[in-house]
Amino acid sequence: MTVTIKDVAKKANVSIATVSRILNHKPGFSKETEDKVLQVIEELGYYPNGVARGLISKRTHxxxxxxxxxxxxxxxxxxxxxxxxxxxxxxxxxxxxxxxxxxxxxxxxxxxxxxxxxxxxxxxxxxxxxxxxxxxxxxxxxxxxxxxxxxxxxxxxxxDDRRAAYSATEYLIQNGHKKIGMVSGSREDSIAGQPRIDGFTAAMQAHDLPVTETSIVPTGFTFEEGVKGFTKLIGQFPDITAVFAASDEAALGVLSVAYQMNIKVPEQLSVIGYDNLRMAEMSTPPLTTVAQPxxxxxxxxxxxxxxxxxxxxxxxxxxxxxxxxxxxxxxxxxx
The missing domain is CATH 3.40.50.2300 (Response regulator)
Incomplete structure (x- = not known):
């Protein structure tokens, strides 16, 4: 037999409105009444009907x-x-x-x-x-x-994706790197792709460092796209000393390719990511990155x-x- 809100109210000796207020976290009852109603709910095994609650409160939660x-x-x-x-x-x-x-x-x-x-x-x-x-x-x-x-x-x-990308690039520059490349999101991506490219470019230009078509490989933010992007980047920019990857997942792709090519990180190649995902501190070596909370x-x-x-x-x-x-x-x- 289905237990209803009326059954709860009757056994707890309170009104249906009081039970409803307790279920919907509304004010208007004492702590003693709340404890009693919750105890009855547990004893009877009452499960509030979400649709019915929504009709009363105009909310579906x-x-x-x-x-x-x-x-x-x-x-x-x-x-x-x-x-x-x-x-x-x-x-x-x-x-x-x-x-x-x-x-x-x-x-x-x-x-x-x-x-x-x-x-x-x-x-x-x-x-x-x-x-x-x-x-x-x-x-x-x-x-x-x-x-x-x-x-x-x-x-x-x-x-602010542009500012964050600027900070990542400037960090590499402040550490003495001048030959810096980027594995980025798509230029057609106006949300995180192009803004991060803009931040990278602005930081390079602010420090009078060159940015060419070979400096940036726009692929995407996944591990696989990081692998693809860095493979292309190292092929066209072989004397690179540092890479800014526009996501941590892409940065792990960079680390993977570097390992396969026997390029030591950070001794021969420095890498900075973006996001500060939990996996960033689990990588080998642990990944320096720009954190967004x-x-x-x-x-x-x-x-x-x-x-x-x-x-x-x-x-x-x-x-x-x-x-x-x-x-x-x-x-x-x-x-």
Missing amino acids: TIGVLVPEISSMLMSDFISGMEQVTHAYGSSVIVCHTEQQGQKTTQYLQLLQEKQVDGIVFTSEVLLQEHYQLMKDMGKPIVLLSTESYDYPVPYVKV SVEMGKKAVEMIFQMLGTHKTVESRIFPHTVIERQSVQSLTT
Whole structure:
């Protein structure tokens, strides 16, 4: 026999409204009443119907998250941060793997609309007009994570990719390197590809160092793309002394190729990555990298969703600081 909220209220000798307030974390009851109701819920084995709760509170206690690459360690860190906050609010996340496919993104947004999620976090992709319109039509809070839009008024959480890339390149220069190359994201990627290339180029030019077509290989951010990119880079720039890889995963690809080619890191080649993923300190040698606080960024994105749900007002975007984490993959040539 199915246990209902009425059964809980009757046995606890309280009103249905009181049980509902306790289940939905609303005020208006004593600690003693809460303990009694929770004890009865446990005794009866009552499981609140999520749909029914949603009808009462106008909330489904779910946040939709769209990610371009589910296997990415960066996405894993973002999701970890988001889940910590959603669970603290008594909610959960629905993760949608878009694979950077426009049609798949549209289908997932339609699914999230059907699920009546309370808000959406859109990560690491360019926000297209059709996707923005779909989310706007839902009338739910939207936050961009690790991306931003110049076209649409949507708050975002990210680091300044151009400045962070500048810092990574300048770190190599300050350590005496002049022949520096970059394994980057695609130039067509306006979110993290071209901005990081711009930061690399700006730092080189600020120190009167040459940047040529052979200095930059735009491939992507995965391990495999790092392997491909550095293989090409070392072939066309053989006297290189340092590499800036635009992600830690790509940097591990650089380290792999260097090992296979018997190029010693950092004695013969210095490498700096980007992201400060957990694997960066596990590599051989441990990877020097530019850190973006990915878990904290995921937390902040969801906190902004809940803030907008509570106030029904938009929030200010947040730029997180970046830092260079020194490990053992960069050698100083100045000493």
